[in-house]
Amino acid sequence: MYQCQICSHKIEPFISFGRMPIANGFLMPDQFSQEYFYNLVVGFCPECKMVQLLEFVDREKMFHEQYAFFSSTSSFMARHFALFAEKVMQDFLGEVRDPFVVEIGSNDGILLENFARQNIRHLGIEPSANVAEAAIKKGVKSICAFFDEEIARQVASESGQADAILAANVMCHIPYLHSVAAGIKILLKPGGVFIFEDPYLGDIVEKTAYDQIYDEHAFYFSLQSIHNLFSQYDLEIIHAEPLNVHGGSMRYYISHKGAKEPSPFVIKQIEKERMLGLHQYKIYELFRKSVEKSRDQLNQLLLSLKKENRRVVGYAATSKSTTVTNYCGITTDILEYISDTTPIKQGKCSPGAHIPVRPYEEFKANYPDYALLFGWNHAEEIMAKEKVFRNRGGKWIVYVPKVQIIE
Numbered sequence: 115m116y117q118c119q120i121c122s123h124k125i126e127p128f129i130s131f132g133r134m135p136i137a138n139g140f141l142m143p144d145q146f147s148q149e150y151f152y153n154l155v156v157g158f159c160p161e162c163k164m165v166q167l168l169e170f171v172d173r174e175k176m177f178h179e180q181y182a183f184f185s186s187t188s189s190f191m192a193r194h195f196a197l198f199a200e201k202v203m204q205d206f207l208g209e210v211r212d213p214f215v216v217e218i219g220s221n222d223g224i225l226l227e228n229f230a231r232q233n234i235r236h237l238g239i240e241p242s243a244n245v246a247e248a249a250i251k252k253g254v255k256s257i258c259a260f261f262d263e264e265i266a267r268q269v270a271s272e273s274g275q276a277d278a279i280l281a282a283n284v285m286c287h288i289p290y291l292h293s294v295a296a297g298i299k300i301l302l303k304p305g306g307v308f309i310f311e312d313p314y315l316g317d318i319v320e321k322t323a324y325d326q327i328y329d330e331h332a333f334y335f336s337l338q339s340i341h342n343l344f345s346q347y348d349l350e351i352i353h354a355e356p357l358n359v360h361g362g363s364m365r366y367y368i369s370h371k372g373a374k375e376p377s378p379f380v381i382k383q384i385e386k387e388r389m390l391g392l393h394q395y396k397i398y399e400l401f402r403k404s405v406e407k408s409r410d411q412l413n414q415l416l417l418s419l420k421k422e423n424r425r426v427v428g429y430a431a432t433s434k435s436t437t438v439t440n441y442c443g444i445t446t447d448i449l450e451y452i453s454d455t456t457p458i459k460q461g462k463c464s465p466g467a468h469i470p471v472r473p474y475e476e477f478k479a480n481y482p483d484y485a486l487l488f489g490w491n492h493a494e495e496i497m498a499k500e501k502v503f504r505n506r507g508g509k510w511i512v513y514v515p516k517v518q519i520i521e
C-alpha cells in the first residue's frame with residue numbers, strides 16, 4: 115500500500131509506465147551498464163486529491179553538479195520570466211522599502227537576473243551546482259542547497275523574511291512538500307506573497323500530455339490539492355492564473371491566511387476542477403486509456419514511416435522525451451538522433467532508449483523528412499525558427515494533444 119505524501123491516506127494507482135531511467139540522465143555508452151531505473155507509477159489520493167508518483171528517485175540522483183537542464187535555452191521562457199519579474203515588482207514590491215526576493219530552484223538565473231538588474235535584494239536557492247554557477251556568473255546571488263524548512267530558517271535569520279518568494283517548475287519536483295510549506299511559513303513576511311507555477315493537472319489530463327510524467331515531477335497539482343496542502347499551514351491561495359507555458363501551467367499566489375483578500379477566480383476554478391472530474395478517480399482511468407491509445411497511434415505512425423524509409427529525427431531532447439521514447443519503445447531503429455541546443459546533452463545518448471543527442475547544427479545542415487517534436491511545449495518558438503525546414507518539405511510529428519503530422 116502506498117500512502118499519500120500529503121495526508122497519509124491510501125493512494126489509488128492509475129497508470130504505470132514500467133521501468134524508467136532518470137529523465138535528464140543523458141549518458142555515454144560506457145555508462146549504459148550502470149544506468150539507474152525505477153518504476154514510474156502515478157496515483158491519486160481520494161482524500162486530499164493530490165496526484166503523485168508512488169516511487170520517488172533520490173534527489174541527489176537528479177539534481178547535482180551535472181544537471182542537464184539550463185532554463186535559458188528558451189528565449190520564449192526568458193521573456194516569460196522577464197514579464198513575471200515586472201509583474202512582481204509592480205504588484206507586490208512597489209511600496210516596500212529595500213524589498214527581498216527569494217527564488218526556489220533558480221537554475222541559471224533566468225528569473226532572478228531581472229531583479230538583480232534593478233539592484234533588488236535577492237537570493238536563489240538552487241541545489242544543482244553547475245546551473246547555480248551559471249547564475250552567479252550573471253550576477254545573480256545564489257546558494258547551492260535544496261530548499262526545505264531548515265534552509266528557510268537559515269535564510270530568514272541571516273537576511274530577514276522575504277517580501278516575495280518565487281518558484282517556477284520546482285514545487286512539483288519536491289516530494290517533501292510539508293517541509294517546504296513549513297519553510298514558506300517561516301520565511302515569508304506577514305504581508306508577503308509566495309508565487310509559484312507548475313504544469314497544471316487539468317491541462318495534462320485534457321491534452322493527454324503524459325510526457326509531463328517523469329521522475330522529477332513528483333506531483334501534478336490542482337487548485338484543490340494545493341489548497342488542501344497549504345491550509346494546513348495557515349497559508350491560503352489568494353489568486354491563481356492559467357499560463358500558456360510548458361503545455362499549460364497554473365500560477366498560484368499564496369499568502370498568510372487573512373493577510374489578503376482571495377480573488378473569486380480561486381473558488382471558480384476549484385468548482386471547474388470538480389465539474390471536470392479532477393477530484394474523482396474515474397477521470398484518471400480514462401486518462402490511462404487515452405495515454406495507451408496515444409502510444410499505439412504514435413507507434414503505428416512511426417512504423418509506417420520506417421516502412422517508407424523516411425528519415426525521422428527527434429527535435430529537442432526534453433526531459434519529457436524520456437517518458438515518450440521509453441514508454442513507446444522508440445529506439446534508433448526509428449529515430450536517427452535527437453537534435454538539441456544544450457551543449458551538456460550533445461554527444462551523449464538519451465536515457466534508457468539510448469538515442470544519440472546531436473547538436474542542432476546537424477539538423478540544420480541536413481534536414482530529415484520528419485521531425486518528432488519532443489519540445490511541443492516550445493512549439494511556438496520552434497515553429498517560428500524552423501520555417502526553412504517546412505518550406506523545404508519537412509514535416510512535424512506531434513503527439514500532444516493528439517498524434518498528427520503537421521505539413
Ligand code: SAH
Nearest residue numbers: 177185218219221239242260261282283284
Ligand atoms: N525555475 C527554472 C528551473 C526549473 S527546473 C525554470 O522554470 O526554468 C527545476 C530546478 O529546481 C532545477 O534547477 C533543480 O536543481 C531545482 N531543484 C530541485 N529540487 C529543489 C529543491 N528542493 N529546492 C530548490 N531547488 C530545487
Ligand code: TMP
Nearest residue numbers: 187188430431432433454455456489492
Ligand atoms: P523543456 O521542455 O524541459 O523546457 O526542455 C527544453 C529542451 O529543448 C532543452 O534541452 C533545449 C531544447 N530546445 C532545442 O533544442 N531547441 C529549441 O529551439 C528550444 C526552444 C529548446
Ligand code: ZN
Nearest residue numbers: 118121159162
Ligand atoms: Zn492525500
